[in-house]
Amino acid sequence: MSQSAVLLLNLGSPESTSVPDVKRYLREFLGDERVIDKPAAGFLRRLLVNGIIIPFRAKKSAHAYESVWTPEGSPLVVTSRHTQTKLQARTPLPVELAMNYGNPSIPDALHRLVRQGVDRLLLFPQYPHYAMSSWETVVVKVQREAAKIAPDLKIECVQPYFADADYISALVTSARPYLAQPHDHLLFSYHGIPVRHLTKGDSSHAHCQVVPDCCTTCSPAHATCYKAQVTRTTHEFVRAAGLDPAKWSISFQSRIAGEPWIAPYTDHLFEELPKAGKKRLLVITPAFVTDCLETLEEIRVEGAEQYKEAGGQEFTHIPCLNDQPVWIDFLEQRVRAWQQTGALAFSAGDLVKTR
Template sequence: MGKKGILLVNLGTPDSPEVADVRRYLDQFLMDERVIDIPAFNRTLLVKGIIVPFRSPKTSKLYKEIWDENGSPLLYFSKIQAAMVQQKLGDDYHVELAMRYQRPSIPAALERMKSALVESVHVVPLFPQYASASTGSVIQNVMEIVGKWPTIPPVSFVNSFHDNKLMIETFADNARKYHPENYDQILFSFHGLPERQLIKCDHSGQHCLKKENCCASLTDVNKFCYSAQCHDTARLIAAELDIPAEKYSVCFQSRLGKEPWVQPYTSEVLKELAAQGKKRLLVFCPAFVADCLETLYEVSVEYHEEFKALGGEQVQLVASLNDHPKWIEAMVELSKN
């Protein structure tokens, strides 16, 4: 029998922090119909006419702040993760790493799997919480590519792993070195999404943003809701660390544009906590499995400086999952299921 193919997919990163490469990355990313889910003509005008030309030089400067001798931290840790998963799974598996945007690409990774004569393809989108703009986009892209093959092998997907026990334990392990009990408040800052995308995922049409505390717990109605899964992840990590409910806050970062995104916004929470006299904040970013621009710069630099300007003292980032042994174990489990 042939090997079982495992495709690990993260979001993506520019080939370099230079403006041209950042422009190429942003263009591919933001032109995805699931990322900016508006009519194609409007999306093209917005992305190619406004966002990419103006945002690329600014984003290039930010990437240069986190780029190091290993290149992109996201790609660096992703390569380590894939290599360690391959080592743990052994010769019965063929592991490929891909990025939804830019390189290594999904089409190239799938082509290598086809050439290796794998007997099946199991896709693990590396996004703990399901969102149409991330996991959904990966699933659609893989199906479009494999659907054109003359012979389609068995294909399976991991939909989400927001409550994965080993992942929760890894975040808790990474936090313990900072002694969470010594901080005034714990923040779980997740990547944001437009509210309209959450509403679209409510197939009942009666729950999302209509029921009070609609994301407070997972139900049959909101089980695929990104925000509800984020709240569940935060609750589980807090429970693992014995953090009481009043000691932690769930918030959302990386807002783009002026329309309503899922709330509360991390920046607004920083203002509220500073006004309450809070001085030291410990911040988790559990939407990411590897440190990247959103963790290493947006939280560690921008939010830290913002909070200090408001009268606070410290915003301390909890490292992402990266190459933690327990997280590698979790990836192996996800690859087998």
């Protein structure tokens, strides 16, 4: 009989906060051709990553990880395991967890599933939005590894759910207790990507960064446009939560110097908002389903310090969905719908042909 299973996918973390472990993680992460896709030649990319970026970044990153590390380990991995356990309690299907970089690894997860006789697999990237450097790369990696480990495995994938009503409902429900607190402004801070990735994802080469208001002007390009998708998430959230149009804005964090990244930049707004009289700030980070270094250290620690140094008084980061009941409900409902209809299937094979 056919045996189905679910594989939850997330980014990953170093094994520890030691500099060698952080270097090993950064080497794998930044060596991904869909994360740093320039220069195109592999040896030049390795030279850039290993000879320039990692030597200057490893110690700083290790210190940052130390500031958020828990007794159980990486907060991203620990919380993801909690999510896996809670979802497993809701479904008879085997539920595995894998990280794109580090452990638990994708090959190990696939081997465990094969040993259980799994021949149909639902990939569930923990990314609401499409981006070449996140959603696409982890889906393609699973297919590449599965071709070696289990070539007959039927792989299907949950599509990006950035504007789906159930996802928006979960996000708003999770945020409501914080929205009820007195505040002057809500900042939607999303992970940044290079502008070049936006135009690269537009196969028409005639919409992104070309058409005025390209993110809100309907186009097939939006299927692979990260900025259009985060814009849609924000507008759907604002509508569902009934927010004041004058009390929210969008920004992007975690950029790397050297080329234009999508703007406005979160750290710039942390300095500008207090000057505009926004003294009580809420920050929500919907590109991240699970709290991680970019939310816990970059926003909750560094961001709060920067905002208050600029004159802000109250700073609150709204936690990610993590393993909250509303998120487990969302996952369970999607898995159940897939079992019943298979309507959420998406072919990862098409992605391989696009790069």
